[in-house]
Amino acid sequence: MPISDSKKTMAALLLTLLILPFVVNCFFAYPQTDDFVYSVAARDLGFFQGQHDWYIKWSGRFTSTALLSINPLVYDSLAGYRLFFAILITAQLGSLYLLIHALTKRTLAWQEKLVFSLALLFACLDQVDDLRSWLYWMAGVATYQVAATMMILWLSLVLLVEQDRKYDNQWNKGAVLALSLLLSGTNEIVLSLTFLLSLTWIAYQYVSKKTLAPFHIATFVAVATGSCIGVFAPGNFARMKSDYDTHRNIWAIAWNAFKASLASMEVWMTYPVTLILVTAVFCTVISRPQLRAIYGSIRILYSMGMLLLLVMVAFFIPYWATGMNPQNRVLNIIYFFFMIGLMVNVAVISSKLGDPALAFLKNIPSKRYGFVVVAFLAVLFCLQRSNFVTVTKDLLSGDSLRYSREMQQKQSQVIHCAASHWTTDDVTTRPASLYFYFISSDSKDWVNSAYAAYFGKKSVSLVKKRL
Template identity: 25%
Template sequence: MPSLTPETIRRTFWRSGPWLLAAALILALLPFFALAWYSHPSSDDFLLANGLRDHGLLGYQRYMYLNWTGRYSSVLLWSLFNPVAYGGWELTYRLLPLFFLLAALVTFYSMLRGLLRSFVSVRALWLSSATLLLLLLFQLPSTAEGIYWVTGMYNYLLPALFALLLLVILARYASTLEQAAKRRWLLAAVLVTVFVIGANEVLALPLLVALSCFTILRAWQQKRLPLGYSLLTIVAAVACAVSFLAPGNYIRMASEPQHFGVAKAAVLAAAAAGYCVINWLGNGVLLAVTLLLAPLSAKLAQQPELPLNQLTRNPLLITALLFGLLIVGFFPSFWATGMPIPLRARNMLYLFFLVGWFLQAHAWIRYLLHQGWWPQQPLPAYVSVLLGAWLLLAFVTDHNLRLRGPEQLANSNNSVLAYRDWLGGSAARYDAQLTARYRQLQAAPVNTICTVSALQEPPLSLSFLDLSAENPQDWTNQEYAKFFRKKEIRAVMQP
């Protein structure tokens, strides 16, 4: 039997580490997949289904563009893939969160595969992708609005995943030398850009700014106009014009109680972005993971042909874009409505911040390495062990430390919260209440006034917006009644 020397322990842990990490990731992600079985439509899901029923597929696109929004991509997604508008929607609605979670995992894998190529094993890529997914879900501003509400998913997180694929496409375009392949990657970038910009303005404006800055930088570096990037920037500008100048946007803005000027909106956007960054970094999870990944990042930085290194050649620019684009993302809402962006839009900004944070960290490590300022042993072994133990503790305990602000669960541990809603029975009670409500409404005669029970203690991980118990004429109640073909639906609180 071999002696238990420190070197033997280290080798044993190194061999078993991936399996331990995989088991931990499965346990941490499991409740998010389990909660999908208890998800139900909310608010706009019924509104959009009613609109599609009234106008038809093509007519609905025109109606929304002229009367409500310029988000042409999102509207198309609502129309084609909103299960509430079609038969069997109760089962299909539960499958869509599963689809999104798997799509996010595959997107992260594709992104890492495109940036790292064969320098990292397939197993390590899948583990890294699952880790990114967990980091996303761990402190996502609202899982209810981002994962378990189909309208929010189509408007924000799903298009954001396509934006990450655009990053990979641009990296492949930059590293490809063969002209035919280069044209194919450029065409793919154009198509994805048009789709992403049409999803929502919080995503469109930062993308346009990022492409413009990158094109200007390349022109300055090469002393000539880069045709491919210039074409892509022009396409993005045209797509933004089509989206932003939609008549429906101005009709919607006219109904808002207040608007801010450009200067005030910019100041408020900067303050909101700073508030979010402090909260996202304040619990130390991202900082600890960054320190643990620093040795691997330093090794990858020594591979000049790696697409990741070609993408992160200018650390100062990446850091400026990371924080500047957050401000740009907050700006449209303050300017148009005088209000900060809702949690569902903040979900998307957190996704970009998460990916951008690790990109800019690698960019700075690469810079320090090339300047000769990077230490040979950046982390002692005991520090890595302590950081790993602390991360494990952070993921199995609940916390709600935050700055002052209106968010009920800012910086909360969503993994523990999801387990509590799942195993504590809150999700099952939520499912039972809504299932009983549907049966009651479907059994009631058409064009009658129905009284249903308001939700009692809905799970925070799942429930977004339900019927109003105070105002039967609330728009949510009206759209609910229209969908189930009732004259009016009233919600009352049961003892």
């Protein structure tokens, strides 16, 4: 049965309220570790020399290093640092809305697309493995969350340009080409997935239409060019020599990545919030003949195989580089892409069920069992591991506020300290949603050195306490 506009509005408002604590918490974040490293380098070397040094000596992530070289900390703006996180949440919501618009081809009202966008955004914020590096740490955000947002925007524009004449213009095509080049410079996961998706897209265009338009070729060339710039950066090879051992058995790495990807997908698919989203997509697709027609032409084996391949590739890269399970911030972005791919697969599977599933649902007395379903979903949500609960607890307890005040007080102390060496006590308030590291008692530690350089000191360290 169709849902009334008032219920759609209520659902959107509820989801907005659930996301709001994540936004509010942005304004209590404080810079950590690599934030100071990139800001000092940009300030001391300048933008262009900084990019040259990063590319030659450390990394091929030319897009991410460029973003970090103009982050608000370079201009001593803590307010801008925090505002950037809040703006990014809005940008990610917008990119998800555009993707859902492209995937549903105008079969959903704008309220419905907004609800699904908010629901998917909340699910990702609530369940990412490490919220701190996903949302409240500039070095992680610029490298991973910005990359994820850019990739969703790229995919949305590719689909819209291809299927809707309204979007088939030079501005959108130019944006696709620019994103095709820049995405490869964000991180290795996005580089690989962008290349794989663009290769799949251009192959599909050639097989189905027996020809390739100049736009298709230009897009693939831009992706390939960006990939080459990223992969063959001298800094990658310099870093591998110093930090990583790549002499590993590739088949053993592939097998470990395969097992890890299956284990993670099993966990992610059983999150209560995921089950709620799956149910919403299922009910929406089977009740809309237009959506069933869109996804009914896609073979389940192909869609599921593509999702598995994308996740395996995303796991293989960090396994090959480090020999270990991906770091939390890498798992964050893999989970984000997995959730989008899972919802597409649910739509494909639901489209095959069609009228029998719809008839079954219509025979269920909604008024009688509606309360039971809502109560069951509420219990599921309460049982899950929840970043929403963590953030809300930090806000209501005052830990986020106390942490922000304590860090700003330390910042004021180090700025006004006349001595060239500054010592301080360790952080006393450590909100689980924001804090992961400050400085150590070793003044020569790289984090201490970056912190000292940013504030113009020769050295900084924690006070060594007697046992």
